[in-house]
Structures are given as structure tokens and as C-alpha cells.
Amino acid sequence: MTSLPDLDRLRAFRHDVHAHPELAFAEHRTADVIADYLRGLGAEVTTGVGGTGVVGVIRGTSAGPTIGLRADMDALPIVERQPRPYASTSSGVMHACGHDGHCAMLLGAAEMLCAATEFAGNVVVVFQPAEEGAAGAVAMLDDGLLARFGIEEIYGIHNIPGIDAGDIAVRAGTQLASFDDLDITITAPGGHAMAPHLAGDVIVAGSALVTALQTIVARRLDPAVRAVVSITQFVAGDTNNVLPPTARLRGTARCLSADARDEIQRMVTDICASTATAHGVDVALTYERRYPCTVNEPGCAARAAAVAADVVGADRVDANCDGILAAEDFAFFLQQIPGAYAFIGNGAGAPVHNPDYDFNDDIIGVGAKFLAALALRAIADRA
Ligand SMILES: [Zn+2]
Ligand SMILES: [Zn+2]
Known part of the structure; x- marks a missing residue:
């Protein structure tokens, strides 16, 4: 050389x-x-x-x-x-x-x-x-x-x-992980803070969703698989006496296995659907697959x-x-x-x-x- x-x-x-x-x-x-x-x-x-x-x-x-x-x-x-x-x-x-x-x-x-x-x-x-x-x-x-x-x-x-x-x-x-984007919009009627049963509550639903998404890596995937699901943005509401009609959550999912990548997408989709049912709100998920492993x-x-x-x-x-x-x-x-x-x-x-x-x-x-x-x-x- x-x-x-x-x-x-x-x-x-x-x-x-x-x-x-x-x-x-x-x-x-x-x-x-x-x-x-x-x-x-x-x-x-x-x-x-x-x-x-x-x-x-x-x-x-x-x-x-x-x-x-x-x-x-x-x-x-x-x-x-x-x-x-x-x-x-x-x-x-x-x-x-x-x-x-x-x-x-x-x-x-x-x-x-x-x-x-x-x-x-x-x-x-x-x-x-x-x-x-x-x-x-x-x-x-x-x-x-x-x-x-x-x-x-x-x-x-x-x-x-x-x-x-x-x-x-x-x-x-x-050598390097896959990376995908999560973009979630939660919607409900919204309304006076005194009447959550009429307004729905996108903040409580969103909070439950953030916590539930953390169980994917902690409790659902094989612990030997290296993966991370991070919610990096949670935007909702403007004031102290109104339950807002929308919340937006964004985040990323990454892992070192193509199979786990598919599993994570499936679990995120399921958790969004079950959260919607449990909280009586609508949850719309955009799961965008970005870079593979x-x-x-x-x-x-x-x-x-x-x-x-x-x-x-x-x-x-x-x-x-x-x-x-x-x-x-x-x-x-x-x-x-x-x-x-x-x-x-x-x-x-x-x-x-x-x-x-x-x-x-x-x-x-x-x-x-x-x-x-x-x-x-x-x-x-x-x-
Ligand atoms: Zn860079
Ligand atoms: Zn670089």
C-alpha cells in the first residue's frame, strides 16, 4: 500500500x-x-x-x-x-x-x-x-x-x-438499530373541566398510553432483545379549566432485531386501540418505518x-x-x-x-x- x-x-x-x-x-x-x-x-x-x-x-x-x-x-x-x-x-x-x-x-x-x-x-x-x-x-x-x-x-x-x-x-x-417514528393523535369532545364524563379526557388517556407503551420493552419483548420506545413529545391543552379536545404524542422506536421491530409495531398498534376503548377517546396512530437495522x-x-x-x-x-x-x-x-x-x-x-x-x-x-x-x-x- x-x-x-x-x-x-x-x-x-x-x-x-x-x-x-x-x-x-x-x-x-x-x-x-x-x-x-x-x-x-x-x-x-x-x-x-x-x-x-x-x-x-x-x-x-x-x-x-x-x-x-x-x-x-x-x-x-x-x-x-x-x-x-x-x-x-x-x-x-x-x-x-x-x-x-x-x-x-x-x-x-x-x-x-x-x-x-x-x-x-x-x-x-x-x-x-x-x-x-x-x-x-x-x-x-x-x-x-x-x-x-x-x-x-x-x-x-x-x-x-x-x-x-x-x-x-x-x-x-x-451493528446498528432500526428506527421508526410514532405520531399519535388522541381526540375527544373536550369541554368544561368540571364535566369529564361529557368532555372525555385526552390527557389522562395520553398519560395512560405513555405508561403502557413503556411496558413493550420492559414486559413484552424478550429481555435479551435490545430495544427502546421513547415518547419525546406530548402536547395538549391551553389553560386550567378546559379539557382539551386533542393531544398529540410523538416518539421513536428502535431495536436491533427485524423481528422485534415488527413486534413493536404490532404492540404499539394494539396499545393505541385498547387505550382508545378503555378511555372512550379516539386514538389515531401513524407508525412510520424509517431506517431498517x-x-x-x-x-x-x-x-x-x-x-x-x-x-x-x-x-x-x-x-x-x-x-x-x-x-x-x-x-x-x-x-x-x-x-x-x-x-x-x-x-x-x-x-x-x-x-x-x-x-x-x-x-x-x-x-x-x-x-x-x-x-x-x-x-x-x-x-
Ligand atoms: Zn448523526
Ligand atoms: Zn452520523
Whole structure:
């Protein structure tokens, strides 16, 4: 493998993108900067894939398998708190999940692969829009990503604060949770607070519903299954002497098992219906299935772990890490082709989606090296 990429340039790229964060499907400047960077490296660049997505193709010296490597590009609607020299210049928008760093690592891998002297196949670097809840992966898939570029296998990586910087963790099977949205509207006639028997009570019904939903994970699912149901919003009423006619509850359900995901949806539906009956109110549920579980193909996960051990040393690799209840639209790629998604430690510091968070520049090099080596190993193994 070739030497490390130009880390000073990658760091400068990362800081530039961090200073100019863009929300889902609005990553226009980010995409332009990435496309220019890739062209400079000698990759064949296609823009506008699935909206703002950018794809770079790096061809080996002869024909062979085509491996995809993916980074996400979008930022979050968060106000950055720390006065960094490269702090966000876009008010209320922040790279608080490290996607700026993911792009830097993938550009570093692209640089190493463009400089690689000989390999029999192709590497497609995929810069995806809108990971944060808007399913940019689906937009790219719907735009023909896999067929247009011939991608047979795909890998991705996410930084994790709290894991030592540069350590790598992966597992065969479910690495990340499914995530679904619950949106519940409770309705009753409403009326004077002195006459609940005429008005109905959406607040008491809603309170019972919140409590009953907590029994899904605590009492109904197999305790060995990791899952969470959280009600995050409960809005009802305007004053002290009126029973309101509506209450709205919103929340999320996540789990590390496709079967449990179906069970949770069924139980939420049943509990809404039984609460309506018990309280004499109407309960309307919208249960929206968002991202599926991110399930690593075992052979690809083993390959990622083996390459990680080569790059950072076996003592810094967890080849059977726990899955976590975060979700990723990388899951949609893995529903169509084999691949794996890995974690890379970001070191100490604030968690992702926190206003104090920052990506750790010290892991750009190791992340780049890992991704480039993984693509070449996958090419060699599939040949
Ligand atoms: Zn995120
Ligand atoms: Zn993220």
C-alpha cells in the first residue's frame, strides 16, 4: 500500500467543510468542494446522484470487482457552542456528527487508491447526502447508484466518541438499530373541566398510553432483545379549566432485531386501540418505518476486522462489538449488496449530536488507510 495521504490538506478540507455545514439535500457547496478534490486526484467524477450526491470512480490497472466506499456529507440543525477557528459560519447548522471527518477520511482513501500502482478492479467512492433522517442512501439507490457504477460490495465507517482514537470496532450481523417514528393523535369532545364524563379526557388517556407503551420493552419483548420506545413529545391543552379536545404524542422506536421491530409495531398498534376503548377517546396512530437495522454480512465484517488489525494492530480492534441503538441509512445499501459498517474511535470528548462535539483530526489518516486497504482486500478476495 502506498504512503499516507496529504494529511495537512485533508485537515484543511475538514475545517473548511466544518465551517460551511449544510443540511440534508442542501449539501451543494460541500459536494462542489468534494468533486473538485476528487478531480484533482484523478478520479472520474459524477455529481447530482440522488440529489447532491457525488460519486468518484477509481479504476485499477485491469478489470475486476467493483467495491464501494461511502461517506455521508450532511450537517445537523444545532448551534455550535465552541469558538473554534473553523467554527460553523452558518447560524444554527453544525457538523455535530462528524460527517465532515467522514468525507475527509474517504477523500484520503481516494488519494491513496488513485496513487496505488496496481489493482485489478475499481473502487467507487460514494459521498452521500442526507444521512440524518432524510434517507439520502435511498435517494442514491433510486438514482441507480449500484447499477450505474457496478458496485458489488460496500463499506462505511462512523466515528464514535468515547472509543479510543483510531480503534476500530465491527461485528457480524446487526451493528446498528432500526428506527421508526410514532405520531399519535388522541381526540375527544373536550369541554368544561368540571364535566369529564361529557368532555372525555385526552390527557389522562395520553398519560395512560405513555405508561403502557413503556411496558413493550420492559414486559413484552424478550429481555435479551435490545430495544427502546421513547415518547419525546406530548402536547395538549391551553389553560386550567378546559379539557382539551386533542393531544398529540410523538416518539421513536428502535431495536436491533427485524423481528422485534415488527413486534413493536404490532404492540404499539394494539396499545393505541385498547387505550382508545378503555378511555372512550379516539386514538389515531401513524407508525412510520424509517431506517431498517444495519446488518453486516459476516464475511465482509470479518474482512473489515482483519484489515483493521493490519492497519491499527489487533489489540486495537474489537471484531465482535455490541450493536448500538443509533440508526444509519447505510442499512439500505446492505439490504441490496453485501458489505459492512464499522466504528472508529473519536477519542474522549463530547458525544455526537452535541453542541460541543468535534471530529478528531488525528484519525483522518488511520481512517483513510483502513478504507483504502479494505477496498483493495475486498477486490483481491472477490477476484
Ligand atoms: Zn448523526
Ligand atoms: Zn452520523
